[in-house]
Amino acid sequence: MLKQRKSTICFILFLSIFFICLMGNFTFSSEASEQLIPQIRSNLNSKKIYTKKKQLKLTLQYAAEQDVIRYTLDGSQPKKTSLIYRAPVKLKKTTVVKACVYRGKKRCSKVYRWKIHIKRPWKITQYADRSGSQAMFYTLCSPTGGLIVVDGGTVGNAAYVRKIIKEKGGVVDAWFLTHPHADHIGAFNQIYPDPQGITIKKIYDTPIDYQYYDTLDQSWDEIGVYANYLNLIKGDHRVHHLNKGDQITVGSLTIKVLNSYNDEVKQLTKDICNDASLVLKFSNAKEHMIFCGDAHSKSIAKYLKKTWKKELKTTYVQTGHHGNNSFPFFLYRYMKPEAAFLDAPQWLIDGEQYSAKELLSRFHEKKVTTYDYRTAPNEITLK
Numbered sequence: 001m002l003k004q005r006k007s008t009i010c011f012i013l014f015l016s017i018f019f020i021c022l023m024g025n026f027t028f029s030s031e032a033s034e035q036l037i038p039q040i041r042s043n044l045n046s047k048k049i050y051t052k053k054k055q056l057k058l059t060l061q062y063a064a065e066q067d068v069i070r071y072t073l074d075g076s077q078p079k080k081t082s083l084i085y086r087a088p089v090k091l092k093k094t095t096v097v098k099a100c101v102y103r104g105k106k107r108c109s110k111v112y113r114w115k116i117h118i119k120r121p122w123k124i125t126q127y128a129d130r131s132g133s134q135a136m137f138y139t140l141c142s143p144t145g146g147l148i149v150v151d152g153g154t155v156g157n158a159a160y161v162r163k164i165i166k167e168k169g170g171v172v173d174a175w176f177l178t179h180p181h182a183d184h185i186g187a188f189n190q191i192y193p194d195p196q197g198i199t200i201k202k203i204y205d206t207p208i209d210y211q212y213y214d215t216l217d218q219s220w221d222e223i224g225v226y227a228n229y230l231n232l233i234k235g236d237h238r239v240h241h242l243n244k245g246d247q248i249t250v251g252s253l254t255i256k257v258l259n260s261y262n263d264e265v266k267q268l269t270k271d272i273c274n275d276a277s278l279v280l281k282f283s284n285a286k287e288h289m290i291f292c293g294d295a296h297s298k299s300i301a302k303y304l305k306k307t308w309k310k311e312l313k314t315t316y317v318q319t320g321h322h323g324n325n326s327f328p329f330f331l332y333r334y335m336k337p338e339a340a341f342l343d344a345p346q347w348l349i350d351g352e353q354y355s356a357k358e359l360l361s362r363f364h365e366k367k368v369t370t371y372d373y374r375t376a377p378n379e380i381t382l383k
């Protein structure tokens with residue numbers, strides 16, 4: 001009886017070991033045994049952010065030579081049919097690499113995982129409006145082909161916006177509309193219903209309540225432009241209304257919403273269309289650019305400073321309201337930009353009645369570089 005029980009226990013033990021071996025999940029506790037498990041090393045690691053312009057190459061190494069490393073670059077588990085590592089792999093964008101060692105058809109190591117963060121410089125371009133008006137039109141381009149558009153300017157600028165988008169591949173990954181004034185969304189309203197081969201993947205706007213805006217609008221607001229926009233985009237799932245604090249990513253960029261239409265903003269201003277502009281902070285690996293749209297009131301400047309404090313520090317800033325009748329200078333001093341953009345043509349800078357020239361001279365006193373329509377297109381890189 002005892003003998004029979006012993007042999008049963010032995011048999012169960014044997015079966016257990018057999019199944020463990022079959023699954024390939026060996027776990028050894030002694031240090032000596034650990035050395036038998038093939039270990040893969042990578043020249044890149046998950047903790048760093050890679051920003052170099054030159055091609056990034058992933059090298060994988062392990063000790064034994066009779067086996068192969070199989071790997072994937074899409075985050076999936078490596079299988080016995082996955083790619084065999086033979087030479088350094090070129091990485092262009094942020095990639096999840098998974099690799100393990102195969103001995104024949106059998107996996108004989110754990111699955112290694114690295115997320116390689118690659119942030120390349122984006123090019124940001126400011127364009128002057130072809131109508132001669134003050135307006136707002138920027139593109140942000142990644143070296144791997146991503147394209148972001150901010151506003152687009154007047155209806156008279158639509159052909160120019162089309163041309164620029166087509167030159168950059170014709171696909172807009174994200175189109176941000178800071179606020180629905182004619183000199184910001186006029187071109188969009190023209191292109192959206194008649195894209196002529198342009199693809200727009202996502203549209204982001206500020207969710208201004210039309211009824212409320214209608215109670216406050218002034219003649220210069222041209223609220224009909226907003227009514228037109230709302231009719232055009234009705235039911236379009238590509239449109240997203242952004243709220244303060246929202247954060248989205250496009251390629252390697254992180255975009256944080258610092259201002260949008262909400263009840264707080266309603267309490268602070270009567271110039272609701274301008275002051276409910278999306279204020280957006282675009283961040284790459286090291287540098288930032290804040291777009292202020294047409295937000296410009298002192299109350300909004302105080303509100304932004306109080307809400308975001310040090311998050312307002314930036315490398316570049318697009319000054320609110322074309323740099324004319326813009327935010328008080330304390331906000332820009334607080335942001336500490338290296339360069340500031342004014343979406344202003346010559347007449348807006350020279351005109352006696354406008355304050356853009358004073359803002360320019362305040363920036364120049366602080367040794368801040370400025371860009372405006374006189375030298376547009378103006379291009380910088382966001383590292």
Ligand SMILES: [Zn+2]
Nearest residue numbers: 179181274294
């Ligand atoms: Zn405006």
